[in-house]
Amino acid sequence: MISMDMLLGIAFFFQTGIGVQGNFFLIYLFSFLFFTGQRLRPIDLILIQLAVANSLVLLSRGFFQGLAALGTKNVLDDIGCKIVFYLHRVARGLSLSITCLLSGFQAIIISPHNPRWIKLKARVPRYIMPSILLCWIFHMLQNIHVLKNLIGPRGTGNISETNEYVYCSFNVTTDISVSLHAVLFSLPDGVCITFISFTTGYKVYLLYKHHKRVQQVHADRFSHRAFPETRATQMILLLVSTFVTFYLLNCILAGIMHSMTRKPWLMHGSAFLAACFPMVSPFVLIGSGPQILRYYSVVHGRKSPHTE
Template sequence: MDIESIIIGFIFCLTTSIGIVGNVIVLAVLVWSAYQDKLLSSEVILSNLALSNLIFLLSGGIPTALFKFRIKYLNTDADCKADIYMIRIFRTMIINLTCLLSCFQYAVITSPSSRMFCLKAKMQKYFVLIMIFLYIISISSSVYGALYPVANANTSTLMYAFDLGYCFVIYPNGFIFQMTGFMNFAQDLIFLTLMVVTSICILVILYRHGKQMKSIRHSKENQETSAEHRASKATVTLVLLYEILYGIECAVWFYQLSASTNHLILNDVRHFLSLAFPSFFPEIILFFNQKLRKRLHC
C-alpha cells in the first residue's frame, strides 16, 4: 500500500467518523427532545437532515475509506447499484432539506406585516405533505443512479464512467453520460437558487433588525428574537458552506465532462467535497443552537 493511499484513506476515515458521530449526537438529542416535548417544524427538518447526512456518510464515506486500505465489501453489481442509489437519494435529500430549512427560516423571521409571513402558516399546515413530496422527488429522480454501477471493470478502457474505486459507474455512451450529469445539475440548480435567494433575504432582515435588537436587549421578546436570529445565522452558514463546496465540486465535474477524463484523484476530490457538508453540519448546528447544546448537556 503506497503512502498516498494511506493519507487519502486517513482523511476519508477522519471526515466520515467525525460526520457520523456528530450526526448521531444531533439526531439523538432531537429524538430525546421529541420524547420529552413536541418538536418544532425547524427541528423536524434538522432531524431529517441529520438522518440523511448519516445515511449518506454510511453509504458513501465508509466504502471509500475502507477501499483506500484495500478493504472492499461491495463485491457484486447489485451491491454497487444499491449503494450508489442510496448515495443519490440522500444526497438529493440533503440539498432539498437545506433548501426547505432556509425557506422556513426566512418565513419565520420575516415581518408579520409582510406577505411572506403567510408562508409560515401554509408551510406548517402542509408540512408533512412537503416532507413527503421531497422524499418522493429524491427517490424518483435518483433511479438512474441504480442503472449503471458495476462492481468490477477494466479501468484502461473506460471513457464515459466514474471510478469510485470500490465501484464503477459506466455509461453506455457520451450522450447519456453528459445528459445524466446535466439533468442532475439542473435539478440541483433549482434548489440552490432558492437557497441563495432566501439566504440573501435573511441577511437583509438580520441587518435591518440589528440596531433594533440592541435597544431591547433585555426584554423577553428580544430573547425569542435572538434565538430566531441565531437559527437564521446557522441556516445562512449552512447554505454558504453548501454553495462553496458544491461550486468547487461542480467545477471539477465540468472539467471531467469537457476533458472526458476519469482520473481517480479527481473522483476522490469530488467525493470528499460531497462528504464535507454532512460532516461539518453537526458542528455548525451545535455552535449556533443553544437549545440543542443545553439538551446535550442534560
C-alpha cells in the same frame, strides 16, 4: 513513510467517523425528545431529516471510498454496488433539498409581520412533513435508473463504455446518455442552489434592517443582547453558507475532472469535498446556538427544552 493512498484512506475514515457521530447525536437527541413526548419546534423536523440524509451520504460513500483509497478492490458485488450507490445519490439529493427547505422555512419565519406574511407563517408548519415526504419520493424516483445502469465492481465492465467511480462502474454508452444524465441531475441542483442563494440574501437583508432598528430604538438597553430570532437565523446562514461553499468547490473540481483524463486524486478529492458538509453540519448546529444544548439538558432531566 506513509503513502498517499494510506493518508487518503485515513482521511476518508476519519471524515466518516466524525461526521456519523455528530449526525447520530442529533438523530438520537431529537428522537429521544419525540418519543418522550417533548414538543419539538417545526424547524427540528427539518434538522433531523438533514441529519439522516447526511449520515447516509457519509456511510454510503466515505467508508467505501476509504477502502478504495487503500487499494481494496471488489468490496461490493453487483447488487451491493447498486444499493450503496443508489442510497448515496438519494441521500445527496436529499441533503441539498432539505437544506433548501430549511433556508426557505427560515426566510418565511423571520419575514415582516404584516397580514400577508402572518397567514403564511401560520400555515408553513403544516407543510413541513408533506414537503419532506415529497423530497424523499422525488429523489428515490429520480435515481431509480441507478439500479439499472450500475454494472458492478470497478473494472468488471468495458472501460471504454463506462464512467468509472472508484468502487463501481456506471454505464454511459453514448454521448446522448452522458448529456441527458448531466442535465437530469444538474437542473434540480441548479434550482435549489439558486433558491438557497436568494433566500440567504433575503435573510441577510432582513437581519441588517433588524439590527439597524434595534440599534436606534434600544441602543442603550439591548446593545449587547442577542435576540433568539437573530441567533437562529445566524445559525441557518452559517449552515447554508457552509453548504454552498463546499458544493461550489466540489462542482469546480468535478468540472476539472470531466475536462481532462481522470486522475485518482481528483476522484478522491471530489468525493472528500462532497462529504465535507455532511461531516461539518451537525457541529455547526450544535455550536451555533443554545437550543441543541437545552435539548441535551432535557435528555439528562435537568430542565425544559424551551426555557431561556
